[in-house]
Amino acid sequence: MARYCVYRERSTWETEKKLDEYGLIPEAKDRIMAFLMTEGFVDDMRFAKIYARSKFVYHKWGRRKITIGLKKHRIIDTYVRQAMAEIDDESYKETIRELIRKKCEEKKRLPMAVRKQKVSSYLYSKGYVWDEFEKILKDECSENSPL
Numbered sequence: 478m479a480r481y482c483v484y485r486e487r488s489t490w491e492t493e494k495k496l497d498e499y500g501l502i503p504e505a506k507d508r509i510m511a512f513l514m515t516e517g518f519v520d521d522m523r524f525a526k527i528y529a530r531s532k533f534v535y536h537k538w539g540r541r542k543i544t545i546g547l548k549k550h551r552i553i554d555t556y557v558r559q560a561m562a563e564i565d566d567e568s569y570k571e572t573i574r575e576l577i578r579k580k581c582e583e584k585k586r587l588p589m590a591v592r593k594q595k596v597s598s599y600l601y602s603k604g605y606v607w608d609e610f611e612k613i614l615k616d617e618c619s620e621n622s623p624l
Contacts, residue, residue, distance in 0.1 A: 478509055482518035486527045488550040492519050522559065525552045529560035537572055540564065542604020573610045574617060576600060581618040593618055 481487070481495060492513060496506045513519040525547055532538040532546065540561055547557045580599050584592045596618055600610050 478513060479516070479518050482513055486524045487519060488524045488528075488552060489514070489519055489521050490551040521552055522556050524550070525556040525560035526563055529563055533564050533569075533572070537576060537603060539573075539600070539604030539606070539609065540569070541606055545604070569609075570613065573600070573605060573613050576603065576605075577610065577614055577617045589619070 478492070478496070482492060487495075489510070493506070493510060496509060501509070510519070528547060528550070529543050532543050538546075543564075544557055544561065547560065552560075577596055577600070580596045581592060584595050587595065593614060596614060597607075597610075600614075
C-alpha cells in the first residue's frame with residue numbers, strides 16, 4: 478500500500494477504497510491506514526493542495542470544479558478552503574483571460590452573441606462562474622478586441 482501511495486498523492490477516501498478492494502477485515506484495514514497516515518504516506522491536507530494546484534495549472538480548472546473534485550474525495554471544508562487559498566487571484570484572472578482569448582479565436586467566424594455564449598459555456602464546463610469572468614469576457618471577446 479505504501480507503493481500505491483508513493484506513486485501519486487492519494488486522499489484518505491481513495492486509499493480506503495483501494496483497501497476495500499482487497500477485502501481486508503476492518504481491524505487490518507484500520508491498522509494499515511493508521512500506519513500510512515503516521516508515516517506520511519496519506520495526508521488529506523497535502524492531497525488537497527496538490528490536487529488544487531495541479532488541476533488549476535495543468536488542466537485550467539476553475540475554483541468551482543476543483544472544489545467539487547475535492548468534495549468527491551471527501552476532503553473536509555477546512556482543507557478545501559486552504560487549498561483554494563493557494564491559487565493566486567492574479568494568475569486565476571490571467572488564466573480566465575487566456576481561456577477566453579483562445580476560445581474567442583476558435584469561434585471568431587460565429588456571430589458575437591453566439592461566440593460569447595459558446596465561450597461562457599466552455600468556461601462553465603471548466604468550473605468558472607459568471608461573476609469571475611463576466612468583465613473579462615466583455616473586454617476580451619467583443620467587436621473591438623484585437624483577435
